[in-house]
Amino acid sequence: MRVFVASLATETNTFSPVPTDLSAFRGAFYAPPGEHPATPTLCSAVVPALRTRSREQGFDLVEGTCTWAEPGGLVKRQTYEDLRDEIVGQLRAALPVDAVVMGLHGAMVAQGYEDCEGDLLAHIRDYVGPDVVIGATFDPHSHLTALRVRNLDAMNAFLEFPHTDFMERAEQLVDIVLRAMRHEIRPVISTFDCRMIDVLPTSQQPLRGFVDKIRAMQGTGRILSISLIHGFLAGNVADLGTQVVVVTDNDPRGGEHLAHELGMEVFGFRGSTRMHTLSPQQAIARAKAAIADPAITAPVVLADIWDNPGGGVAGDGTILLSDLIHAGIDNAGVATIWDPIAVSFCEAAGIGARIHLRIGGKAGPGGGDPIDAEVEVRNVTTAAWQSFGESQVPLGASAVVRIVGTQIDIILNTNRTQCFEPDIFSNLGIDPTAKDVLVVKSTNHFYAGFVGIASEILYVDAGTHYPSDPKRTKYTRLTRGIWPIVENPHDLT
Secondary structure, eight states: OEEEEEEEEOBBOTTOSOOBOHHHHHHHEEEOTTOOOSSOOTTTTHHHHHHHHHHHHOOEEEEEEEEEOOSBSOBOHHHHHHHHHHHHHHHHHHOSOSEEEEEEOSBOOBTTBSOHHHHHHHHHHHHHOTTSEEEEEEOSSSOOOHHHHHHOSEEEEOOOSSOTTHHHHHHHHHHHHHHHHTTSOOEEEEEEEOOBOOOOOTTSTTHHHHHHHHHHHTTSTTEEEEEEEOOOTTOOSTTOSOEEEEEEESOHHHHHHHHHHHHHHHHTTTTSOSOOEEOHHHHHHHHHHHHHOTTOOSOEEEEEOSSOGGGTSOOOOOHHHHHHHHTTOOSEEEEEEEOHHHHHHHHHHOTTOEEEEEESOOSOTTSOOOEEEEEEEEEEEEEEEEEETTEEEEEEEEEEEEETTSOOEEEEESSOOOOOOTHHHHTTTOOGGGOSEEEEOOSSTTHHHHTTTOSEEEEEOOOOSSOOOTTTSOOSSOOSOOBTTSSOTTOOO
């Protein structure tokens, strides 16, 4: 038996001004064949999962390229085609194979390619033929297309948001593919279009209970896997929206019935799932009240949820930080502001230097004006990082600056990435538990890491380039009615 594995992934915000080229992939994560680290990454966890199974079960594993770019704008056409052809070429050289396993994201859009993952899978199917088992993992913030389903035998998406289960889901997908390869099962994919788009955090109800329910259903009867594709608000594509995926052991009718049943249950959640958000002024008032309370000793976390590089925007917004400064809060940590120019100035000045620095606000209007301040350079490094589960996420060359006269420490980075874990601060010499307020650029992935150290977590809508309101977003490629753009897309009476 012989299995090929590779990974090509990014999340494309089609409204973002930040282009994605080959340097974005190489700067974030690029592992040629055989050089994937032992630890998983978000979209390539299938590689370590298959390595373990190969050692245990004795099949040949052929590894292709694995690469990921931080979310951004449209992928350059040549970049996508080159990476696709690189992986397909490695597969052709490995033939014959009995199975192909791909680690994908599901929201990649390139110039001229609205469905990169579907195109890639179609190329793979063309080369391996109809009898080879093809499976793939996806991020739930993706777009499910008929082309992908047609070329896959099995698939699943992470169930948790924050995505704390990406290794678990990779192992589950690998198990299904290997069993199908040995003809123990015959996986069949069934889907249901919920005809909606919303933010669906599983850290709170009603999604918490829903995910627990579908987890318990997997492995019962002929149900192999269940996934909820949340959709991705920032994708101007035809298949935008939420879908349910059920993979059964050769039970298409049962799978279709279950997908419909679960999908209508999710549709019933519409409008009730988003995190409660505050304006910067409301959030800062809450934070100041907590600071004044001697019984509260842990920091208040302010999540700048839409200036989130994980959604493809620049992550150099200054609105919340500026309001924090003007409100007189002077003991805070900020992770992060993307500003390669400011980092280069700090590198040139050196640790301990005091310089006048222009911070953030460079990518375009909507994220606030640059902040001009005298700062002390507290730390400079060529390769900062943070944890995300078992993975290490690079920040690139980074600096920590403190606004003179305050205890406000700001992390400036060159590799755009959202904030995941408190060690983004501690790795750079900042004690996050000693701050009154922590500002994090993340929608919900930060939650699992910070809930244990925070006195309170407040979600803040500070404005950004991110298209967070579907009613106002101009989706020119959308081909069907979805809620909330259409109030009753299922024609329910």
